[in-house]
Amino acid sequence: MQLHKTLPWLALAAAIAGLLTTVFSLRSAPTLLKQISRRRADLTELQALRQERAGHRSALDLYEQLPTKKAVPLKDLAASAGLPPNPDIRWQDDIPAAEGWVLRAVDVRFESVRLADLARFLKLAQESRPPWRLRECALTAVGSAPGFALASLTMETLEKKAP
Numbered sequence: 001m002q003l004h005k006t007l008p009w010l011a012l013a014a015a016i017a018g019l020l021t022t023v024f025s026l027r028s029a030p031t032l033l034k035q036i037s038r039r040r041a042d043l044t045e046l047q048a049l050r051q052e053r054a055g056h057r058s059a060l061d062l063y064e065q066l067p068t069k070k071a072v073p074l075k076d077l078a079a080s081a082g083l084p085p086n087p088d089i090r091w092q093d094d095i096p097a098a099e100g101w102v103l104r105a106v107d108v109r110f111e112s113v114r115l116a117d118l119a120r121f122l123k124l125a126q127e128s129r130p131p132w133r134l135r136e137c138a139l140t141a142v143g144s145a146p147g148f149a150l151a152s153l154t155m156e157t158l159e160k161k162a163p
Contacts (some may be wrong), residue, residue: 002110010067010082011043014118019084019105021059029048056098060099060101063101063130063160065095065127066127066130068129069101069128069130069159069160070159071104071130071132071157071158071159072125072126072128072129072132073100074089074108074125074155075087075089075097075131077124077128078110078121078122080124081117081118081120081121082114082117082120083110083113083117083118083121084111084113086108088108088109088111089106089107089108089109090106090107091104091106092105092106094102094106094161097158100160100161101157101159101160101161102160102161103156103158103159104156104157104159105150105154105155105156106156107153107154108151108152108154108155109150109152109154110150110151110153111152112142112148112149113141113148113149113151114148114149114151115139115147115148115149116145116147118149118151118159122134123157130158131156131157132155132156132157133156133157134154134155135155135156136152136153136154137151137152137153137154138151139151140151140152
């Protein structure tokens, strides 16, 4: 008989506990939804970073497979392209890159060059391994002969530093 008297009180207590839990859940839901949204955004950003890193890793693997880790000297490329053999070359500071590689940049100045020879030089530089890349170029006409210019270039390449 005692169970018969306490059962309604237990049911009332359970209902009150359920109501309080529901109210608490409803009040905390906006905060939890914000946390979930932030975590979802963080996850999306992490996935994008993973894809970007995979692309970098793939590029690094290509560079690691090169037979030589040093770029062809620009003086040699200039001579091969028919340019004056001693351009004015000024090295900039190396910038560390991944796993022992460095970004090497150099300012190159040719006093008077045929534009066709300059184009051949840039093609040879791009085709060398590791390749040179033209970052900046300024051309100034020289004299009255068409097709000749003073060329100021900034070239860059990746090289592996010797251990």
